[in-house]
Amino acid sequence: MKDLFDNVMPDLDDEDLNVRSRALNSQPPNDEAEYVLCWLQQTLRAFDNPLIDAAISYANQHRLPVVVYHGMRQDYPHASDRLHYFLLGGSRDVQRGCDERGLRCVSYLQTPKNLEKGLVYRLAKKARAVFAEDHPTFVARSQTVSFASKTDRPVYVVDTARLVPTGTLQLGLKTTPSFRAANKAPRDQFSQAKYDLKALQPLYKKGLGFSDINLRSSSDEDLVDILSTCDIDHSLWVCAEFPPSRGEAIRRMNDFIENDLPRYKWTRNNPAIDGSGSRLSPYLHFGLLGPRELYKAVQKSKAHSAAKWKFLDEAITWREWFHYQAAHITGFEKFDGLPKSAKSTLLEHADDERESLYSIDELIHGETNDAVWNAAQKQWLLTGYMHNNLRMYWGKKLIAWTKDPETAWNTACYINDRLSLDGRDPATYGNMQWCFGKAKPGYREIPIYGWVAPKSSAAVMKRDGVQEWVKVLNNKTVKRIHIED
Numbered sequence: 247m248k249d250l251f252d253n254v255m256p257d258l259d260d261e262d263l264n265v266r267s268r269a270l271n272s273q274p275p276n277d278e279a280e281y282v283l284c285w286l287q288q289t290l291r292a293f294d295n296p297l298i299d300a301a302i303s304y305a306n307q308h309r310l311p312v313v314v315y316h317g318m319r320q321d322y323p324h325a326s327d328r329l330h331y332f333l334l335g336g337s338r339d340v341q342r343g344c345d346e347r348g349l350r351c352v353s354y355l356q357t358p359k360n361l362e363k364g365l366v367y368r369l370a371k372k373a374r375a376v377f378a379e380d381h382p383t384f385v386a387r388s389q390t391v392s393f394a395s396k397t398d399r400p401v402y403v404v405d406t407a408r409l410v411p412t413g414t415l416q417l418g419l420k421t422t423p424s425f426r427a428a429n430k431a432p433r434d435q436f437s438q439a440k441y442d443l444k445a446l447q448p449l450y451k452k453g454l455g456f457s458d459i460n461l462r463s464s465s466d467e468d469l470v471d472i473l474s475t476c477d478i479d480h481s482l483w484v485c486a487e488f489p490p491s492r493g494e495a496i497r498r499m500n501d502f503i504e505n506d507l508p509r510y511k512w513t514r515n516n517p518a519i520d521g522s523g524s525r526l527s528p529y530l531h532f533g534l535l536g537p538r539e540l541y542k543a544v545q546k547s548k549a550h551s552a553a554k555w556k557f558l559d560e561a562i563t564w565r566e567w568f569h570y571q572a573a574h575i576t577g578f579e580k581f582d583g584l585p586k587s588a589k590s591t592l593l594e595h596a597d598d599e600r601e602s603l604y605s606i607d608e609l610i611h612g613e614t615n616d617a618v619w620n621a622a623q624k625q626w627l628l629t630g631y632m633h634n635n636l637r638m639y640w641g642k643k644l645i646a647w648t649k650d651p652e653t654a655w656n657t658a659c660y661i662n663d664r665l666s667l668d669g670r671d672p673a674t675y676g677n678m679q680w681c682f683g684k685a686k687p688g689y690r691e692i693p694i695y696g697w698v699a700p701k702s703s704a705a706v707m708k709r710d711g712v713q714e715w716v717k718v719l720n721n722k723t724v725k726r727i728h729i730e731d
Contacts, residue, residue: 256303256304256400256402258300258303259303259307260299260303260439260440262436262439262440263296263299263300263303263404263439265411265413265414266300266404266405266406266411266413267300267403267405268380268403268413269402270378270390270394270395270401270402270403271395271400272400273397273398273399273400273401274400275308275375276372276373276374276375277374279310279372279373279374279375280310280311280373280452281305281311281313281373281450282301282304282310282311282312282373282375282376282377283301283315283370283373283376283377283399284301284312284313284314284315284376285315285369285376285377285378285390286298286314286315286340286379287316287378287379287385287389287390288379288381288386288531289379289406289407289536290316290336290339290532290534291340291343291533291534291535291536292340292342292343292346292347292351293347293441293442293492294442294536294538294539295406295441295533296404296405296439296441297378297404297406298344298349299441300402300404301314302349302443302444304374304375305374305445305447306445306446308374309446310374310447311447311448312445312450313351313352313369313373313450313454314340314344314349314352315352315353315354315369316336316337316351316352316353316354317353317354317366318330318333318334318337318353318355319356320356320357320477321356323384323663323670324664324670324730326478326481326482326664327470327473327479327480327482327483327484328482328483328484328485328630328667329667330473330476330478331473331490332490332528334355334461334464334473334490335466335469335489335534336490336492336533336534337459338462338469338491339492339493339534340353341353341462342462343492345462347444347445348445349445349449350449350450350451352454352458353458353459354456354459355475355476357475357476358475358477359475360457362456365456368455369454370397370399371399373399374399374400375399375400375401375402376393376397376400376402377401377402377403377404378393378401378402378404379403379404379407380404380405380407380412380413381407382412382569382572382573382672383578383579383670383671383672383675384663390403406533406536407530407533407569408537408566409436409541409562410429410433410436410566411436412569412570414432415428415429417574419570426559426563429562429563429566429567429570433541433562437538441538459472469490470484479727479730481726481727481728482664482665482727482728485629485631487629488528488529488629488631492529492534492535495526495529495534495535496535496539498524498526498529499526499535499539500543502525502526503543503544503549504547506521507544507547507549507553507554507557509521509553510522510557511552511557514556514560514635515635515706515709516635516706516710516711516712517633517635517636517712517715518709518710519710519711522633523634524557524561525631526561527667527668527673528630528667528668530565531667531669531671531673532667537561537562537566540562541558544557544558560634564673565672565673568672568673568676568677569672569673571676572675578675579659579672581651581652583675583679584682584683584684585683585684587697588679588682588683590696591683591687591691591696591697591698592645592695592696592698593650593651594696595651595693595695596650599693600646600647600649600694601646601647602615602646602647603647603649604647606660609644609647609657610627610661610729611623611624611627611724611727612624612627612720614643614647616643616703617716617720618636618706619639619640619643620719621715621716621719621720622637622639622640623640623661624720624724625719626666627665627724627727628722628724630665630666630667631666631667631668632666636706637674637677637678638677638701639701639703640681641658641677641678641681641682642681642695642698642700642701644681645681645682645695645698646700651682654682655678655682658678659678662674662675662678664730682698683697683699685699686699687699688700
């Protein structure tokens with residue numbers, strides 16, 4: 247990951263920031279620059295953010311201020327009230343935090359009455375260099391790569407989403423145990439990095455040529471009102487269960503660690519138990535909370551070492567294992583990104599008679615003949631969250647309920663990316679790959695699935711409170727959402 251443009255790396259003062267950074271092009275710096283541009287897309291926090299610190303480190307070397315920019319467009323895939331609300335909340339926190347750090351921060355909200363074109367390119371014209379996030383999936387990756395190929399400014403991307411930077415790990419790790427060993431060894435080193443660097447130059451105060459949206463004093467209710475000005479999907483509602491603020495993320499993290507982490511190893515597979523999951527994945531996905539913060543907080547806790555190990559294995563190891571794969575497997579989020587053996591066996595059984603075929607409308611609204619699956623799906627539709635253990639069952643059933651395995655994969659991605667607050671992420675794509683055969687093969691070849699192991703709901707239904715949990719969710723009234731073409 248770090249050998250493409252090593253000769254034009256920014257050479258930052260901090261070693262942690264250096265190994266997190268790589269160049270996306272070989273453009274020369276702008277010696278007439280007025281600032282360094284820090285472009286946020288998904289890491290929406292002002293503190294403990296290596297992207298902002300890398301930009302500050304570089305700017306301090308060249309005696310320039312930093313301008314932090316976050317833009318919210320209307321045309322990203324599946325743009326909705328649900329996703330936009332979280333983006334607005336994150337942008338609000340970034341503005342407030344940058345004020346505390348003495349940084350200029352501007353946010354752009356695209357609306358039908360406020361259509362800017364090429365805004366990042368325009369902001370880059372006065373920048374010595376542009377710093378952006380190093381994300382391996384969804385639009386954050388494609389937009390940054392496209393920008394770097396067209397701009398005449400240096401573009402450096404920084405690993406913000408992993409505790410252990412993906413680029414520091416050896417190539418060719420093929421198994422979870424090998425990745426676990428490679429990822430675990432340097433964790434303490436990276437957890438001790440010094441972040442929140444101080445900007446040495448005065449705040450940049452000149453105009454930037456567009457109307458930015460000031461969210462600093464906005465309440466959550468104000469954010470909901472702002473959504474109505476955007477040309478996005480208004481049929482998919484805001485999830486009150488997940489307030490979009492960094493303060494809420496930290497509060498939830500501390501509450502989980504104190505009250506639920508000690509029993510996590512034993513309760514994590516029961517969706518009926520409050521606290522069986524941390525419910526931090528939306529905050530990690532949108533970057534309101536960082537993995538370094540989570541790791542340090544867990545390590546400092548008084549929970550038993552076995553409980554800490556189990557939670558960190560899922561929250562750090564598995565999450566970063568999927569990020570590693572996404573960085574090195576072309577089309578990780580597509581059906582073609584599945585292992586050849588899984589694709590082959592599923593395609594060999596593509597013409598097998600399905601047990602049932604459901605429309606996307608029936609699936610999204612949880613209207614199948616399977617009460618457990620419907621309950622999981624309704625939880626996802628209502629709250630933007632599905633319990634992780636149920637996601638495994640959920641994904642495998644789609645293989646039997648759609649006309650062929652590729653349609654099943656595309657359906658899973660569509661529902662995940664549209665409904666889930668932690669969708670559009672390497673971790674959720676990795677979970678779906680497990681459903682579609684990335685795990686070890688089953689014990690025998692069966693219709694529809696081939697050598698991909700199916701999954702039953704019998705075990706989860708035996709757990710305490712699950713039967714009642716399923717009934718309660720299936721009795722909930724669910725508004726119908728618009729089905730995209």
